Every structure is written in structure tokens, then in C-alpha cells.
Amino acid sequence: MFALTLLLALPVFGQLRPGYVDPKPVLAAAERAIGADKVRCVTVSGTAYAGVVGQQRESAWNVDWPRIDALENFSRTMNWEAGTMLERFERAPGKNPASWKYGQGWRGGTPLQQQRKQTFAVNGRFGWHVDGEGPPVAAPPEDAERWQLDLWLNPHGFLKAAKLPGANPKAVWRWELGEMGRDGHTTAPEKMTVVSITMFGKYRVDATINPRNLLQRIHTWVPDPVLGDMNYEHEFADETYVDAGNGIRFPTVWHHHDGWDDNFGALNVSAGHNGFGGKLDKVQANVCPDAVAVPEAVRRADHAVKVETTRLAEGVYLLGGGSHNSVAVEFEKYIAVVEAPLDEARSLAVIEEVVKLIPNKPIRYVVNTHQHFDHAGGLRTYMHIGATIITQWKNFEFFNRDFLNYAPRTLAPDMVSLWPPTELSEGYQYETVRENYVLADEKRSMHISFVQPLQHVEGMLMVYLPKERMVIEADLFDPPGTGKATAENKALFDHVRRLGVKVDTIVPVHGRPVAWNSFATMFSR
Ligand SMILES: [Zn+2]
Ligand SMILES: [Zn+2]
Numbered sequence: 063m064f065a066l067t068l069l070l071a072l073p074v075f076g077q078l079r080p081g082y083v084d085p086k087p088v089l090a091a092a093e094r095a096i097g098a099d100k101v102r103c104v105t106v107s108g109t110a111y112a113g114v115v116g117q118q119r120e121s122a123w124n125v126d127w128p129r130i131d132a133l134e135n136f137s138r139t140m141n142w143e144a145g146t147m148l149e150r151f152e153r154a155p156g157k158n159p160a161s162w163k164y165g166q167g168w169r170g171g172t173p174l175q176q177q178r179k180q181t182f183a184v185n186g187r188f189g190w191h192v193d194g195e196g197p198p199v200a201a202p203p204e205d206a207e208r209w210q211l212d213l214w215l216n217p218h219g220f221l222k223a224a225k226l227p228g229a230n231p232k233a234v235w236r237w238e239l240g241e242m243g244r245d246g247h248t249t250a251p252e253k254m255t256v257v258s259i260t261m262f263g264k265y266r267v268d269a270t271i272n273p274r275n276l277l278q279r280i281h282t283w284v285p286d287p288v289l290g291d292m293n294y295e296h297e298f299a300d301e302t303y304v305d306a307g308n309g310i311r312f313p314t315v316w317h318h319h320d321g322w323d324d325n326f327g328a329l330n331v332s333a334g335h336n337g338f339g340g341k342l343d344k345v346q347a348n349v350c351p352d353a354v355a356v357p358e359a360v361r362r363a364d365h366a367v368k369v370e371t372t373r374l375a376e377g378v379y380l381l382g383g384g385s386h387n388s389v390a391v392e393f394e395k396y397i398a399v400v401e402a403p404l405d406e407a408r409s410l411a412v413i414e415e416v417v418k419l420i421p422n423k424p425i426r427y428v429v430n431t432h433q434h435f436d437h438a439g440g441l442r443t444y445m446h447i448g449a450t451i452i453t454q455w456k457n458f459e460f461f462n463r464d465f466l467n468y469a470p471r472t473l474a475p476d477m478v479s480l481w482p483p484t485e486l487s488e489g490y491q492y493e494t495v496r497e498n499y500v501l502a503d504e505k506r507s508m509h510i511s512f513v514q515p516l517q518h519v520e521g522m523l524m525v526y527l528p529k530e531r532m533v534i535e536a537d538l539f540d541p542p543g544t545g546k547a548t549a550e551n552k553a554l555f556d557h558v559r560r561l562g563v564k565v566d567t568i569v570p571v572h573g574r575p576v577a578w579n580s581f582a583t584m585f586s587r
Contacts, residue, residue, distance in 0.1 A: 110340030112164030116435025165337035200363030285474035287439035396426030402440030409440030456521035
């Protein structure tokens with residue numbers, strides 16, 4: 063799709079097509095305006111915020127991603143010559159996965175952040191993080207690639223990237239009214255040039271350059287298991303550029319969107335957007351003290367998906383081996399799987415394992431506990447294999463419009479986008495649950511119920527197997543826990559009491575199964 067768009071810009075008989083302009087003088091003027099040719103590296107520092115992409119409380123009509131804590135003493139060193147970026151900040155421990163920086167990449171169930179001081183680094187295709195003074199931990203390749211992209215999504219980075227082999231700049235002009243939320247209402251549009259380049263042979267990145275030759279918006283798309291090709295952009299206002307000496311200028315206010323800045327829900331049901339930003343008003347150019355060498359453990363890290371199976375009861379299997387479990391339950395004529403977490407790679411590996419464990423029966427249903435992206439990212443894979451999705455009805459509109467659709471996915475095409483299934487257009491790939499739902503045959507039943515009220519999320523389902531006296535739950539209790547009951551723990555305890563059912567075992571999506579009694583002691587005082 064993008065390749066076609068770029069082809070149209072090719073000159074016909076030496077002329078640019080209508081709508082296009084020559085990018086060369088525009089880029090040269092932009093370079094002069096901020097001294098981009100004199101810069102090897104820049105360090106910015108200040109206070110930033112971090113939006114948790116995909117951890118929204120409600121699936122519908124969010125205006126913003128949640129912010130759990132500020133990033134204090136934030137600093138970022140961008141070294142375009144070396145292809146490295148080093149970010150350091152302080153954040154309260156115990157609230158976020160240690161592997162998560164900001165924006166995309168939140169994976170619940172990874173070790174929680176233990177120390178205040180956090181370090182995130184990328185060098186080429188390797189990314190890693192350090193919790194306090196601990197050992198470096200490799201980031202998943204998709205995170206590392208996005209961080210490497212981030213190195214270039216700022217004015218100096220973009221202008222340098224535009225000169226790299228394969229960048230192939232193209233430019234168009236337009237009149238722009240700007241971002242209403244940021245710029246206010248205006249009726250005087252400005253004439254802008256938008257220059258597009260290709261990065262890493264894959265990402266089409268564009269920069270909006272204003273009449274004062276300043277880059278004010280740098281935009282691209284990044285792949286996301288839930289939202290597909292997801293809008294990803296940084297915005298910089300003219301008045302925030304400061305002089306860093308030697309004619310080098312750099313913006314000091316960062317404003318970043320993960321997803322469209324869609325305050326009125328015009329485009330999406332889920333319109334969370336601000337993933338990162340802040341006032342980074344200390345700017346140092348060409349002071350590049352930190353060598354960011356790739357640690358050996360990071361270079362050697364194995365990112366292969368591992369599935370480890372535990373038989374919990376007859377016909378009930380826990381599929382673990384990663385940060386999120388799934389549970390396969392065998393019925394007489396079909397299989398039901400509880401939870402399709404993370405992404406397609408995880409889900410395909412789990413599905414292959416389930417097919418081996420229980421041959422000759424279809425996976426007829428997949429139960430989704432809630433719409434957080436790390437718990438829902440595999441649902442499209444189950445749709446691909448022909449399973450019906452059981453979810454709480456509050457999630458339906460978001461799933462239907464933004465997630466489980468036929469929209470093309472160009473950056474990381476998945477099974478559904480490559481082989482669009484017929485069920486989707488027929489509209490029978492869902493069962494939505496209001497309060498209670500039962501899957502049953504003569505030998506077994508599975509009771510699915512709506513858990514509320516919850517701070518964590520709206521539209522949470524829990525699964526109960528009466529014969530095995532097992533509860534299958536996500537995020538309500540992550541064993542072993544801290545020994546101190548959280549609001550989610552209390553909600554699980556109260557919900558089970560309200561149902562009036564007997565529970566022997568909690569089978570969590572994060573962690574290993576535990577006895578109900580060891581959990582319930584927290585409430586027996
Ligand atoms: Zn979780
Ligand atoms: Zn969650």
C-alpha cells in the first residue's frame with residue numbers, strides 16, 4: 063500500500079506530479095534552521111510522564127492512556143553516529159513491570175520494577191533494561207526495534223535519517239489548521255511541507271515542516287497486536303526550541319501519541335493517545351559520554367516462545383512457560399481455551415500444543431478475561447483458526463471496530479489480515495456475556511461470570527470449573543502476591559463468596575496455581 067503511494071510521486075517526464083514538491087531544498091532549509099549538520103549526539107533532561115498503552119480501564123471512549131507514575135530525573139542521550147539511545151529515570155518501584163519504559167510494551171507478569179533507578183538502552187537491534195544496579199535484561203526484539211526508531215523520531219534524527227541510503231525522500235504540501243487540543247482554534251491555516259522517508263526499509267516516517275523551517279510533527283506507524291498499524295508521532299512546538307550553542311537548536315517540550323489523538327472518538331472506539339511527554343528543557347549537544355555497549359547476555363538472549371504444559375485435572379491443561387498462561391479445557395466434542403494473551407506468536411505456539419494434547423477436536427471457544435492488550439493480543443489468532451470469542455459485552459464495540467476487523471496490517475501482517483476469515487463479515491464470531499454464561503455437556507461444565515466492581519478494568523470475566531473446583535482468573539490474584547490483600551484480591555474473594563461456589567484451586571493467568579485456602583487466609587482476620 064505504501065509502496066504504491068510512493069510510486070505515484072515519481073516524476074513524469076521530469077516533472078513532479080501535482081500535489082508534490084521537491085524535498086531537497088525543504089530539508090536543506092530545515093537543517094540550517096536547527097544546525098542539524100553540526101550535531102553528533104544530544105542529551106535532553108527534565109521530568110517526563112509515561113502512558114500505559116493498552117492498560118485502559120474501559121474499552122470504550124478513553125481519551126487517554128493511564129499514567130501510573132511520573133518519570134523523575136529523566137534523561138535521554140541520542141547518539142545518531144553510534145545508533146544508540148540511553149534513557150535514565152526514577153520511578154516508584156512496585157507499580158510497573160521492570161521491562162516497561164513508557165508507551166507500548168507493557169507486559170504484565172514480568173518481574174515488577176524493584177528499584178527507583180531505571181535504565182533503558184538500545185544499540186542497533188539490541189535493547190535492554192536495568193532495574194537499579196541489577197543485571198541487564200534483554201528487551202523483546204519488537205521493543206528494541208521501536209526504541210531504535212524512537213532515536214530518529216525527533217528533528218535532528220529525522221534530518222539525519224533523510225540522508226541515509228534507502229530514505230528516498232518525497233514531499234507534499236498542504237494547508238494545516240493544527241491540533242485543536244494543543245494549538246487552540248484557528249481559522250488561519252499555514253502552508254506546510256510534509257516530507258516522507260523510509261526507515262529500516264520498512265517504516266514510512268513523515269515530518270511536517272512549517273514555514274519557519276522547523277519540524278513540528280514527526281509521524282509514522284508501528285505494529286501492535288491489538289490495534290494493527292498504530293499511529294505513532296511526536297509533536298514539537300516552535301516556541302519550545304532552545305539554543306544549545308553553535309547554531310544548534312532543539313525542542314524542549316515533548317508530546318507523543320500512541321494511537322490517534324482522537325478526543326471525540328471520531329476514528330476509534332479506544333482513543334487513548336498520550337504515551338509519553340514532558341518538559342525536557344536541559345539540552346546538551348555533542349556531549350556524548352556514555353558508551354552504550356551491548357551486554358553479552360543481551361546479545362545471546364533467546365527470544366523463542368516457550369510453552370510448558372501442566373496437566374491440572376483430567377482434560378484440563380495449563381499452558382505456561384511465559385509471562386501469561388492459557389488454560390485448555392476438553393469437552394466431549396470440542397475444546398475451550400481460556401485466555402489468548404500477548405500476540406500471534408504466543409498464540410500459535412499454544413494452539414499447536416493444545417492440538418497435540420487433545421487431537422481430533424476443534425478449539426470451539428476462546429474465553430477472553432478482559433481487554434487489556436497483553437491479555438487480548440492473541441484473539442485474532444483464535445479467530446483465524448475458527449474459534450468463537452467469549453468476552454464481556456462491554457468489550458464488544460471496541461473489539462469489533464478497532465481490533466477484530468479486516469483492516470490491512472502492513473508492518474506485521476498477521477493471519478487474519480493475510481487470510482481474512484469469512485466469519486468476521488457474517489458476524490457470528492462472538493458470544494458476549496452480561497453476567498453469567500455456561501459451556502456444558504454431559505460430562506463437564508464451565509461457568510463464566512462477570513467480576514465487578516474493579517479498579518483494574520471494566521468488563522472482567524472469571525471462569526469456574528465446578529467439577530474440579532477451580533477458578534481461572536487474570537490479574538485478580540497473581541501468586542504468590544505480596545501477602546497484603548489488594549483491591550483486586552478482595553474483588554476475587556467477594557465474587558467467589560457471592561457465587562457461593564466451592565473453590566480448591568486458583569489457576570492464574572500470571573504465575574502458578576495455588577490453593578484457595580492459602581489465598582483466603584488474607585481475609586480471615
Ligand atoms: Zn495481566
Ligand atoms: Zn489487566
